[in-house]
Amino acid sequence: MTVPRGTLPPQGRVADDAELIQASLSRPEIFAHVFDRHADAIHDYAARRLGDQQADDVTADTFLVAFRKRHRYDLARDDARPWLYGIAANLIAGHxxxxxxxxxxxxxxxxxxxxxxxxxxxxxxxxxxxxxxxxxxxxxxxxxxxxxxxxxxxxxxxxxxxxxxxxxxxxxxxxxxxxxxxxxxxxxxxxxxxxxxxxxxxxxxxxxxxxxx
Amino acid sequence: MTKDEIELVARARPEVAPYSPDARRAARARLAWDRPRRSLTVPLAFSGALVTAAAGAVIVAQLPDKQPAEPTVSTSTVVALPTTVSKMSAEEVLGRAAKATGTELDPRPDQFIQVSSETMYGAFRFGDGDQETRYLYRTKRTIWQSADGTKDGSLKIEHLTPKAYPGWPIPPQANEEAGKTEMMRLPACTNSGVARTDYEFLKTLPTGTKAMREFLYNRYDAGKEPGRADSEAWTAMGDLLRETYVPAEQRAALFRAAATIPGVIVTENEEDAAGRKGIGVGLVSAGVREDIIIDPTTYEYLGERGVVVNAEEAKSPVGSLVASTAQLEMTVADTAPVVDDPSSSCGEVH
CATH class of the missing domain: 1.10.10.10 (Winged helix-like DNA-binding domain superfamily/Winged helix DNA-binding domain)
Structure with missing residues (x-):
């Protein structure tokens, strides 16, 4: 909903997490792809630890916190899973x-x-x-x-x-x-x-x- | 029998039900309209190829006289007014803000809080060939938020002419959306967890300084990141005030709690996006002082402002204005504009 057009890799190659997050800096809607890619795994993890009900909240909050912190993501890391699990673990710690x-x-x-x-x-x-x-x-x-x-x-x-x-x-x-x-x-x-x-x-x-x- | 205890635990991994499609859609939709924030600060954690790209940018920022290498649409930059450091302490200013009586609202649960504002924030783009571009995008916004959070809200955004980010050439695409107006639906299902800022929720916040302080420090997972806790707490405070109606008691606690955050400083002679003079109270993060602006007479909240204090960290000359907002009007509305926006649907959430 902010304006500029970010750039994704040429078609035919799948963008890694770092590229998606980078592009989402100027095109926030691109962050939805990060969600699509990892939400199920994060939800499974939270559900194993806390049960389904709380897993819904933890998952939603994990991605919202991640979205708000995306400016600080280390773009040298292709795979965002450790970062996302770390955020989820912090939220789970609250429970x-x-x-x-x-x-x-x-x-x-x-x-x-x-x-x-x-x-x-x-x-x-x-x-x-x-x-x-x-x-x-x-x-x-x-x-x-x-x-x-x-x-x-x-x-x-x-x-x-x-x-x-x-x-x-x-x-x-x-x-x-x-x-x-x-x-x-x-x-x-x-x-x-x-x-x-x-x-x-x-x-x-x-x-x-x-x-x- | 397995000897490795970790393997035993791994094999005991409980089966779980799949993520319910409704909850999943709701969580995803929440990301779609999260309000601008954080754009006040410059990315901190970039490394690898991007450091190289950014290094070139630093040179641009340090040599503002140099002609920009890229074609520019406009070279006008935003320069902050000279500021003087106040003799008033943050505690004093925020203490008065806590006691200020502003326009108090008393919405019914079925009504909406309507807030209009003018905003300017940084748009950062890392595009072709790892070339970073920046500019300041400006909008006029009106937001309608359900008082009890149970109804869909709406958001109207008018894109204004962008400005150059000080020290950076303005990229051509910055002007693409200027003059356009868009309406967005803010689905009620997205109003939960750390995204909640509806009146019914704000009413439940602590009214004591200590409890509010604790709330701010825990709002995001601040405590877990060494060195970030104060700035996260300050951000949490700003996020609660922005485009919301915080009831008087909670607002007072919010200002008193904010005054206890270490490093908060006062800057006089500031101005909000609408040109109203005010006192800035802020915290420095990533080379930018992130102020809230307080009216010098009524001590009401006027808006926000970001001013570069460290050129190297912010990659922009000291004194540059890199964020500026003005909260203009806040009222209670019976209805919010209905927006037909299927892309922001949450599915069958009840």
Missing amino acids: RRSEVRRLKAMARAPRELEHTGDLAFEQASSAAMRPAIAAALARLSAAERDLLLLVAWADLSYEEAARALGVPVGTVRSRLHRVRAKLRRHLPDDYAPNGHSPTGLSPDDSPDTEVTS
């Missing part, structure tokens, strides 16, 4: 209490669900996440959970996760090392991805302590 509540509720999921072994169980289980994992996630600090889930659920590389969170990649490595150790401690010894295991978290066990590094 930390509700995320932890949700994880704890999942950790308390009725045990009998786990023993039916039929398709309904598979669906219920995957939709709600396995209680032991939910319990272990609830016990991580917010910063640890942000990092772990960017790597495990958003498929970011260590370098990309470092960029998303604005920390050195060395910090990513050491923080993940600590996360692994914590998970090992909090997941039951006999935990197997498809096996049965105790939840490992009582309802009032609530150590979402913030650890900054």
Whole structure:
């Protein structure tokens, strides 16, 4: 709605994110392409962490914040995913209490669900996440959970996760090392991805302590 | 059994429902009409090829006498009035603004806040051959926003003759839209989250200085970006005041909270886009002082102004006026013009 005509790459080649964002500086409507390209992935990520309802808000806000910050985007980065996930992670951090509540509720999921072994169980289980994992996630600090889930659920590389969170990649490595150790401690010894295991978290066990590094 | 705990978590990734098309359309539509802001500041984070392109531009900016290399439509530039730094503190000016009684409105939920203004902001373009161009685009705008945010609003934009960005030749395409008027629909579904500025929402904002300050610092994810928090909070304040009616109590809190932002300075003898004299209160960001302009007699909000204070960062000579607005009229309207604008639809949002 401002005026000038930006320039996109010649037809036949797909513009990378940096080119779209650059063009959107003078033609804001072009930013919609960045939205089209990444909105579903950001929404999936937010929905995994917070549920569908809040994912709608987080996704809309992620792109609005990104749009307003697009003047500061590092145009040397072709791929805007780390930047967008970083914004989303910041917004999700604002819902930390509700995320932890949700994880704890999942950790308390009725045990009998786990023993039916039929398709309904598979669906219920995957939709709600396995209680032991939910319990272990609830016990991580917010910063640890942000990092772990960017790597495990958003498929970011260590370098990309470092960029998303604005920390050195060395910090990513050491923080993940600590996360692994914590998970090992909090997941039951006999935990197997498809096996049965105790939840490992009582309802009032609530150590979402913030650890900054 | 997998030994890697991260892999275990990855495999426990919950299944999620697809993004609902309605919510998706609403989120996308919200981007389409986000109001001009940030254009006050110059891009900070460019690197790689663009630094090279911009380096040439810096030379242009530092040698304003040099004839522009590109064909220009107009070479007139906007020069700010000489300013004097005030003896009044930001706290004093904003404190008086907080106590000022302006035109108070009392809209019903089904009515609209109608605001007209004149604006000039920078248009930045990185075009062919990585050549950056800049100019100042000017408009007259009237916006109708639903008082409770539940109805579609409208926006009328009249494009005025653009001006050169000081230190930069004006590109030919700058004049393409001058003289044209467009109407846009502002769909109600886009009024949520950080985009909300409707009266019902503004009414719910804190009235205490401390709580309002906290609100400003959290409005965007300011706290997460080291060194940007103050400027993000200042921007949040400007975004709440622009083209809105903020009820008196919240407005007072907003000004008092703004006065607590470190680095806020007062500049006297400023002028808004309509030529009204005022006192500037602002914060420097990317080499540009981003002021709000306060009436020196009534202490009411008049508009905004951006003035270059660091030529290197702003790539424009010190003293250049790179943004200027004037908020002219604010009233309550029973209806907003109906705009047939299918491109700004949100789909079947209820």
